[in-house]
Amino acid sequence: MSHPRPYKIALNGYGRIGRxxxxxxxERGDLAVQVVALNDLADRDSIEYLTRFDSTHGRFPGEVRVSGDCLQINGQAIQVLREAEPEGVDWRGLDIDLLLECSGQYTTREQGLRFVHAGVPRVLFSQPMASEEAVDATLVYGVNQDSLPSDARLVSNASCTTNCSVPLLKLLNEVIGLEYVSITTIHSAMNDQPVIDAYHHADLRRTRSAFQSVIPVSTGLARGIERLLPELAGRIQAKAIRVPTVNVSALDITLQTARDTSADEVNALLRAAAEGDYKGLLDYTELPHASCDFNHDPHSAIVDGSQTRVSGPRLVNLLVWFDNEWGFANRMLDVAQYWLAQTTD
Known part of the structure; x- marks a missing residue:
């Protein structure tokens, strides 16, 4: 018998991704899931305020208010909890089907299983984990969700950059063939950087003001791609820089292909994918865009075909935009809906 609808989910961590x-x-209204609880150390008034008003995505398109220990969204009650440890929440009593772990603080299998031992049946993590063995699966929606084990309890939603790059690389490798890949992530500032110079991070570059410099940072993107596309293992390099914008990032991707190609062929392939198998996940444009045009865009990746270059003729360069907050949050919901739809009573 099918599981009753709607599915009940909870959020652990209510920062940028959780909100x-x-x-x-x-906003979507097309998913059979309902948030019944959220756990965050912030006070309820701050939670209500930052839900109603967002500097990046604007005002919440509905009614938001606090009523007792609940956050009311369009009349729907969401219990607000303030527990620092997974064991502090009565997850069994909440009777949830899935927890979306959005704090980013739990990166090992041992840490993730704390939620399971505390009564959570399934956990979807909003970040790549420390090792491939830390979870039962790492999913990029639209690419490998069909590989989800039926008995999975811990699943990673990968990263925003992995969700952006993997569909493109998979497609190009299958059709044209890839020898080597080099990616530079051009990423908006994040909350692990200070507004002004401060003792803020073990990475000394991240002690510098986020809004005064372009700042190189470390990235695990190459490792994340190799987990999803093992056929490219050992042939990917990646680096990242943070830039003084609040949202929307880009990947500058350089590819050495296995055969001769052209900008027209590459663009035609990506355009067809955006209109076909990857519709809703991948988009394609040749308009003269700036990054802010993609704020609140739900796609995992938007290929800017006007910037495609081919040299050699086996050296391909792509510019791919993505809203690092909104696109990723939508993919979390897609994975959650897919996972829950596989469950039965």
Whole structure:
């Protein structure tokens, strides 16, 4: 017998991704899931305020208010909890089907299983984990969700950059063939950087003001791609820089292909994918865009075909935009809906 609808989910951590997940759920209206609880150390008034007003995504398109220990969204009650440890929440009593772990603080299998031992049946993590063995699966929606084990309890939603790059690389490798890949992530500032220079991070570059410099940072993107596309293992390099914008990032991707190609062929392939198998996940444009045009864009990747270059003729360069908050939050919901749809009573 099918599981009763709607499915009940909870959010652990209510920062940028947690709030975007809740908002995307209400803006989309096409998912059979309902948030019944959220756990965050912030006070309820701050939670209500930052749900109603967002500097990046604007005002919440609905009614938001606090009522007792609940956050009311369009009349729907979401219990607000303030527990620092997974064991502090009565997850069994909440009777949830899935927890979306959006704090980013739990990266090992041992840490993730703390939620399971505390009564959570399934956990979807909003970040790549420390090792491939830390979870039962790492999913990029649209690429490998069909590989989800039926008994999975811990699943990673990978990263925003992995969700952006893997569909493109998979497609190009299958059709044209890839010898080597080099990616530079041009990423908006994040909350692990200070507004002004401060003792803020073990990475000394991240002690510098986020809004005064372009700042190189470390990235695990190459490792994340290799987990999803093992056929490219050992042939990917990646680096990242943070830039003084609040949202929307880009990947500058350089590819050495296995055969001769052209910008027209590459663009035609990506355009067809955006209109076909990857519709809703991948988009394609040749308009003269700036990054802010993609704020609140739900796609995992938007190929800017006007910037495609081919040299050699086996050296391909692509510029791919993505909203690092909104696109990723939508993919979390897609994975959550898919996972829950596989469950039965």
């Amino acid at each position: 975007c997940v809740l908002r995307a759920l209400h």
